[in-house]
Amino acid sequence: MPDYKKKKRKGIFSAPKPKQVKGKRREHSEAQDIPMTPSGKKRSTVQHSTGMKVVKGKKRENSRRFKAFSSVAAVILVVVLLLELILPAGIIENTSNLISLIGTGSYPLELDGTKTINTVCYNNYYYILTNSHICAVSASGKELFSYPHGFEKPIIKTCDTRALVFNQGGTQCLIFTLNGLRETVDTEKPIITAAISDNGTYAIVSRSEKYTAAVSVYSKRGKMLYEWYSAQETVNNVGIAPNGKKIAVSTFASGVGSYTSTLSVLNFKSATPEYTETFDNTLIYNIDTSYHNGFGVVTGNTFKFIKWSKKYKSTEYKNEYGTALFRACANGYVVVYNRENDKTDNKIAVISKNGSLKAELEYKGIIGDIQYYGGHIYCMSDNDVQKLSLNGEILKTADCGFGAVRLSPLSNDSAAIITENKIEKINFD
DSSP states (O other): OOOOOOOOOOOTTOOOOOOOOTTSOOOSSOOOOOOOOOTTSOOOSOOOOOSOOOOOOSHHHHHHHHHHHHHHHHHHHHHHHHHHHHSTTOHHHHHHHHHHTOSOOOSOEEOSSSOEEEEEEOSSEEEEEESSEEEEEETTSOEEEEEEOOOSSEEEEEOSSOEEEEETTSSEEEEEETTEEEEEEEOSSOEEEEEEOTTSOEEEEEOOSSSSEEEEEEOTTSOEEEEEEESSSEEEEEEEOTTSSEEEEEEEEEOSSOEEEEEEEEETTOSSOSEEEEEETOOOOEEEOOSSSEEEEEOSSEEEEEESSTTOOEEEEEOSSEEEEEEEETTEEEEEEEETTEEEEEEEEEEOTTSOEEEEEEEESOOSEEEEETTEEEEEOSSEEEEEOTTSOEEEEEEOOSSOOEEEEEETTEEEEEOSSEEEEEEOO
């Protein structure tokens, strides 16, 4: 039979057979030149790219960014919440008021109305109440708002954040921020007096069918917080603590040949006052709650400052002349006392925010209006305004013209003069 032998075939991946060189012995394997890097020397900067790259994922980077963003957001939220608690009326309303003060205006300004009833001054703005309108003006002369109240007997009460205008004997109150009207409040009975606090809490004293007067306290959102009734005595003043948690009320009752005023402080847990003081044959003119430490009580010839704390410590200033003017200013109180039969014989008392006497001086001349600003007294007479030191020295004088009824200091060297229908700016020489 034929002798078959298996034929050898090259594999697909087999290496080619090395060629034989005549005259030389075949090496077991050919030498291959492999470039080597000697120890201690850097490799060549020439690299062979394989066309592939290793891409790191962004998961870790995104996680870091999210954590940083969350931390910043948490800090902002905490700050906002703290400001909401610290600022009486809240951060939104305070911010809105601050924004409204941005910008400038110019003097003179025309006033709506024919009679200026009251002016309330603050550091960088002031309110003016006329017989037909209420307006707010910044120190730079920018009119912040003007609103027709339409009241027959308008009275204004203010705090750091809001103003309240009510119609005495009527049944309506208007509440304003520096941006204008915020709320209208209607009552069932005629209004005697009212007040508003820094956190927006407001109180309305009105007539009552079963009692002489009713004191109703509301939150800034209009929710009833407290109600107190006076059975026999007439309520003529009310004030609210800046935090809105207490009220001070003054009442008076007349007898045979005499009358008595009573001052009461009430919290919202009981109808029984936690502090009471009686003034014989004396009428309480005003209760002022402009400052956080306590409240001022103005009578015929005294000024008393009472702390809001439970001990109700007080300081008192008394003068032999009668009270003629009282102003709660940005830096404290100023009170003018004059002789009953001589309006040119005046004594001026400057009282700090804490109720302590800062200065007492005499002033000869008619005082139409007075303000305490920047450590100085601004005293307006018939035709001029004098800037006084606390010891009574005349530092500067400016002509205010004829018809001035109120003034509002704008800076140490300027003031706004309010007439019955116009606001003008004066500069001190």
